[in-house]
Amino acid sequence: MSDRRRINGPSGGTSAPIYSKYLAKDAKKSPERPTRTREPNVLRKMFLKTGVTPSASGSAYLELEASKNPNSTAPGLASLSTSGLKLTCTVHGPRPLPKSAPFSPHIILTTHVKYAPFATRKRRGYLRDSTERDLGVHLETALRGVIIGDRWPKSGVEVIITILEGEEDQWWGDDIGGAVTSAAEWGMMSVLSGCITVASAAIADAGIDCVDVVAGGVAAAVKGTGTGGDTSAPMVVLDPVPSEHKDIIAACIVGYLPGRDEITDLWVKGEIGKDNLTRNSVPGSSYEELADNAVQAALGAHRVLIAALKETTEVKMGRL
Amino acid sequence: MSRHKIVKNLDLDDELDDFDGGEDYGYDEEEGEEKMRQGTIKVREALPPTAAHVTDKQVQEALWHYYYDVEKSVKYLVAASVPTTPKVLKKGAAGKKPExxxxxxxxxxxxxxxxxxxxxxxxxxxxxxxxxxxxxxxxxxxxxxxxxxxxxxxxxxxxxxxxxxxxxxxxxxxxxxxxxxxxLAAARKKKAQEQRANSNPTGEMSRAGLDKIDHSDLGDAGVGGMAPSGSALLQKPSARGFPLRKRKGLDEHESLPKAPVAIDDAGLNPPASPEDIPSAGQAEPSDFANTMFGSHSQTPRQSPDNLFTMPFAADIASIAANPFAGPSPDDIVIAAQSKAGKGGKGAPKSNGEKKAAQIAAGVEAMRIDDTPRAKSKHLDVLAEFGKAEAKNAANFVVIGHVDAGKSTLMGRLLYDLNVVDKRTIDRYRKEAEKMGKSSFALAWVLDQGSEERARGVTIDIATNTFETDKTSFTILDAPGHRDFIPNMIAGASQADFAVLVIDANTGSFESGLKGQTKEHALLVRSMGVQRIIIVVNKLDTVGWAEDRFTEISTQVSAFLIAAGFLSKNITFIPCSGLHGDNITRRSTEPAASWYQGPTLVEELDNSEPAGRALSKPLRLTIGDIFRGGVQNPLSISSRIESGSLQVGDALLVQPSSQKCFVKALEIDNEPVDWAVAGQNVTLHLSGIEEQYLKIGDVLCTPSNPIQNVKQFTAKVLAFEFLTPSQIDIHRGRLHTPGRIVEIVAVLDKHTGAVVGKKKPRVVKPGLIARIVVELEAPVPLEAPGRVVLRGNGETVAAGLLE
Known part of the structure; x- marks a missing residue:
């Protein structure tokens, strides 16, 4: 389906060009891939706040800081900066279903995930593409089990997430260099995990009854990164930033309910072969290890989520 | 068993037996004291030496318990005192119930x-x-x-x-x-607590214990500041954040390395209290987020010192203690207004009162119209009419070709008879000059409509009345233009005789004879008008030429006789409408001296009054419907065709078949009690709504009503070729579309016998035929009625109903 309503730019979209002299002239000055400065088990700091959109029943805003490269000497062009993650979520409902809709004994959850056209380096279209629809389905899966739907028969709730700034799938330098890398959309994983967390906050803000607040977490098996460790052996990192890793072997995202110790959504991408086992893993259990780590990441996100909701409650109670 | 049954079966005595309250202790005090004293002595005597240390009080207590039974008391005291004295004491203290x-x-x-x-x-x-x-x-x-x-x-x-x-x-x-x-509940609780306390050290699987571990673990991981490398984590394999998770290979997984979550810079902090943990992972909002959430939340509103105090609060002493004691400013104003405006009429009406008054007024206005059913005086109208000896009344219709000067002639007549005063005529003259039509000034006496004046033609019938010494006349000024023939028919149907106006101008007469002069003459004849006065008008323009007058007279009389008028009923008068010659006065023109006959007014006076169909049932065709004032919301005006009526009569309206009542009657704006055929009356009706009345409807007596017919047979005189076709049927004001369905026969003009073959296809002009006409809607028509059939803007036939 093509977008007939707008006059769109070229579908590929472009950033400002970077001329080769910048890249090639001085090896020192050539832009370098950002490196992961965090420990493998450390998450990025998260900013989460509810009540962004006053007109919605519930809303939340989530932000993951951009990874900085403190000792980079590369030219400070805006187009070279790496982005973090910025999501805003609005929840509309519970509200009555339209009259035309058939009877439903429980609430009908609709999720809608959309990248803003400017969210990623590669421009996105105005209509939802398959990636975005995929994210929507995953988000719905993650949330459906959390909401106590029986309390709202004949009603619907819409969760709408706009990705203002999305995680890159790979470092932009790889695009330029034409280096063949794994073309998988690794950025999606972080985005989905953020989506789950921010949707959870917005649903809580809307006052919809849930069994628990669900938090998203990502873990990835990456090959050889910077700090100290030997570069060959793959290792598991929490909350990976795809631009920081040259080679991501596999990634896993979970929607996790800490209170009930349940997973509502699990998605693994990539393949862990025999030779890609991490150092300290037991053969055959790598995927489980990945999932466990993702759960750990979700626990971290959960803590921030709880703190944000506490803050919301305090503000609300204070006002009342 | 239901609860009320329990209550019912409750044995009160039984229940009260258990009660050990005050009643049992209501013994006589003195008697008791005496008994106690004696009992004490007896016990002391009976006590063995081992129990000698027992106090009097104890003895008395024991006695009291055992109802002064000395033996039992001694036994108790011995048993109690021997092992431990304090126990006895304690028991004694506790046992004293009243105390x-x-x-x-x-x-x-x-x-x-x-x-x-x-x-x-x-x-x-x-x-x-x-x-x-x-x-x-x-x-x-x-x-x-x-x-x-x-x-x-x-x-x-x-x-x-x-x-x-x-x-x-x-x-x-x-x-x-x-x-x-x-x-019971308390006992259970205590028991459970004890059990838990006992099992706590050993019960590792209990939830509480694990919760503790969980918390401490999270605290360690998040804030502990341990260098969390993989090898270090190997040493504490049991550190899990999710104790309840069921997994298949528990043992195997326990050995897995854990990468407990730590949040970026939290690791550097010293261990903090558990409350601080949640905030550890939170980032400061970015610049972008700050634009959304603003900074106002970070800087709460404060410093009440900067705020204004209420301005009037500073001068608080001057404010009256009870601000509502006196009348409010509004009250003062209202009071003053009521005093000034209403002049002591009392307090002004409040909103509610006004509303109530309005509603009351509305209800009064709405009240069903019950008064107007005026009582009939049950007059014998015909006898009254005979007694009245009124002047003769006559209606005449003024007909003629367009621009023959009909209206001007009548205007001159009215002006000369002082029905219209000079001032009015002067005004009309001025206005007419303004419009460039000064010659039309007299016509404006009758042509009241703005369109009629602007176009200079009469459109609708105009009526006016004047009186001579003998008769009171009603003028029906018919339009001459061919487009308004239906209106002319309506006028002619009310007329007793006709005044045909002919333009003497060269050419005008000839065109008129071909045009409406001829049509009108035929129409009035077919409407039953017998007598006709021909006014040869505008003779001043031809210099009062006698030749011209004679020529016109010859031609017209020949035509009229052919149309069926009798020659004795035809009179010719040479006139000048504009100048007024030979209308009310003889012409002073020397050129007109050849005419010595009567003037128009004299000739009108000569006309015999038409016979009135007084004894026939009432028939009245509505000429106009209007609102006759506040008292009479529904009024009609018309000429009574036959019969008579009086105030209070019930009438039937056809074709709607609605009944109504005559509330009041007026003739020439004078209220009267009765009216008879031939009079132009105004009827104020009651008991009917306007929607049931239409111009052209017929009012009749309920006892002898006119029937609504859908089809009728008529004997008609054809003016044009007559074939079965769509036509309009006119009867006075009433006109309705219909169709000639059948031509039954052509009849002989004089004998009325059938001529030629039956059911001819066409009727030639000038022949009389019997035809069947079907109407689209039923209309009130009856036998001796005269109808005019028109088609395509021309009069095709006229005749009598059969």
């Missing part, structure tokens, strides 16, 4: 007392001496900033004093008496 009751009450009372004291001291501290003088809120809130009451001025809430839990008058040891169920 216990008193004591417990005392406790209660003292608690209450102390509480009251406490309360009063509290109150005293809070309100040191405010109770002595009345509290002034104005003073209290003076210089308090708006919406920012400082904390020291906010009120202090004190918890109310509740009585202790439990029942009043409980047991002696101060603990409230528990019911059996309560006791």
């Amino acid at each position: 216990g009751g008193f004591i417990s009450f005392g406790v209660c009372w003292s608690f209450g007392q102390s509480a009251c004291n406490k309360a009063s001291t509290l109150a005293g501290a809070l309100y040191p001496d405010t109770c002595l003088k009345p509290f002034s809120f104005a003073e209290f809130f003076k210089d308090t900033p708006w919406l920012q009451v400082p904390t020291d001025r906010q009120t202090v809430f004190i918890d109310p004093i509740y009585p202790r839990l439990g029942l009043l008058g409980g047991s002696s040891d101060g603990v409230p008496k528990m019911s059996k169920l309560q006791a």
Whole structure:
């Protein structure tokens, strides 16, 4: 389906060009891939706040800081900066279903995930593409089990997430260099995990009854990164930033309910072969290890989520 | 068993047996004391030496318990005193029931007392001496900033004093008496607690224990500042954040390395209290987020010093103590207004009163119209009419070709008879000159409509009345233009005789004879008009030429006789409408001296009154419907065709078949009690709504109503070729579309016998035929009625109903 309503730019979209002299002239000055400065088990700091959109029943805003490269000497062009993650979520409902809709004994959850056209380096279209629809389905899966739907028969709730700034799938330098890398959309994983967390906050803000607040977490098996460790052996990192890793072997995202110790959504991408086992893993259990780590990441996100909701409650109670 | 049955079966005596309250102890005090003294002595004697240390009090107590049974008391005292004396003491103290009751009450009372004291001291501290003088809120809130009451001025809430839990008058040891169920529950709880306490050290799987571990683990991981490398984590394999998760290979996984979550820079912090943990992972909002959430939340509103105090609060002393004591400013204004405007008419009506008055007025206006059914005087109208000896009344219609000068002639007639005064004519003259039509001024007496005046032609029938010495006349000024023939028919149907106006101008006469002069003459003849006066008008323009007059007379009389008029009923008068010659006065023109006949008015007077169909049933075709004023919302005007009516009569309207009543009658704007055929009356009706009345409808007596017909047979004189086709049927004001369905036969003009073949296809002009006409809607028509058939804007036939 093509977008007939707008006059769109070229579908590929472009950033400002970077001329080769910048890249090639001085090896020192050539832009370098950002490196992961965090420990493998450390998450990025998260900013989460509810009540962004006053007109919605519930809303939340989530932000993951951009990874900085403190000792980079590369030219400070805006187009070279790496982005973090910025999501805003609005929840509309519970509200009555339209009259035309058939009877439903429980609430009908609709999720809608959309990248803003400017969210990623590669421009996105105005209509939802398959990636975005995929994210929507995953988000719905993650949330459906959390909401106590029986309390709202004949009603619907819409969760709408706009990705203002999305995680890159790979470092932009790889695009330029034409280096063949794994073309998988690794950025999606972080985005989905953020989506789950921010949707959870917005649903809580809307006052919809849930069994628990669900938090998203990502873990990835990456090959050889910077700090100290030997570069060959793959290792598991929490909350990976795809631009920081040259080679991501596999990634896993979970929607996790800490209170009930349940997973509502699990998605693994990539393949862990025999030779890609991490150092300290037991053969055959790598995927489980990945999932466990993702759960750990979700626990971290959960803590921030709880703190944000506490803050919301305090503000609300204070006002009342 | 239902509860009320339990209550029903309750044996009160049985229940009260258990009660060991005051009644049992109501013995005589003196008697008891005596008994006790004697009993004590007896016991002392009976006590063995081992129990000699027993006090009198103990003895008395024992006695009291055993109802002064000495033997039992001794036995008890011996048994009690031997092992441990204190036990006896204790038991004795506890056993004294009446005392216990008193004591417990005392406790209660003292608690209450102390509480009251406490309360009063509290109150005293809070309100040191405010109770002595009345509290002034104005003073209290003076210089308090708006919406920012400082904390020291906010009120202090004190918890109310509740009585202790439990029942009043409980047991002696101060603990409230528990019911059996309560006791049971408490016992279970205690038991459970004990059990838990015992099992705690060993029960590793219990939830509580694991929760603790969980928390400490999270705390360690998040804030502990341990260098979390993989190898280090290997040493604490049991550190799990999700204790309840069921997994298949528990043992295997326990050995897995854990990468517990740590949040970026939290690792550097020293261990903090658990409350700090959640905030560890939170980032500061980015610049972008700050634009969304703003910075106002970070800087709370503060510094009440900057806020304004209420301006009037500064001058608080000047404000009256009770601002609502006197009348409000509004009250003062209203009072003044009512005094000034209404002149002591009392207080102005409030909104509600006004509304009520309005509604009452509305209801009054709405009231069903019950008064107007005027009582009939049951007059014998015909006898009255005979007694009245009124002047003759005559209607005449003025017909002629367009621009023959009909209206001008009538205007001149009215002007000369002083029906219209000179001022009015002068005004018309001025206005007509303004429009460039000065010659039309006289015509405007009858042509009242603005369109009629602007176009210079008469459109609708205009009526006016004038009186001569003998007769009162009603002029029906018919339009001459061919487009308004239906209106002319309506006028002609009411006329007793006709005045045909002919333009003497060269050419005009000839065109008129071909045009409406001829058509009108035929029409009035077919409408039953017998007598006709021909006014040869505008003879001044041809210099009063006698030749011209004679020529016209010859031609017209020949035509009229052919049309069926008798020659004795035809009169010719040479006139000048514009100048007024030979209308009311003889012409002074020397050129006109050849004419010595009567003037127009004289000739009108000569006309015999037409016979009135007084004894026939009432028929009245509505000429106009209007609102005759506030009293008479529905009025009609028309000429009574036949019969008579009087006030109070019930009438039937056809074709709607609705009944109505004559509320009042007017003739020439004079209220009358009755009216007869031939008179132009105004009827004020009641008991009917306007929607049932239409111009052209017929009013008749309910006893002898006119029938609505859908089809009729008529004997008609054809003016044009007549074939079965669509036509309009005119009968006075009434006109309705219809169709000639059949031509039955052509008839002989004089004998009325059938001529030629039956059912001819066409009727030639000038022949008489019998035709069947079907109407689209039923209309009131009856036998001797005269109808005119028109098609395509021309009169095709006229005739009589059969």
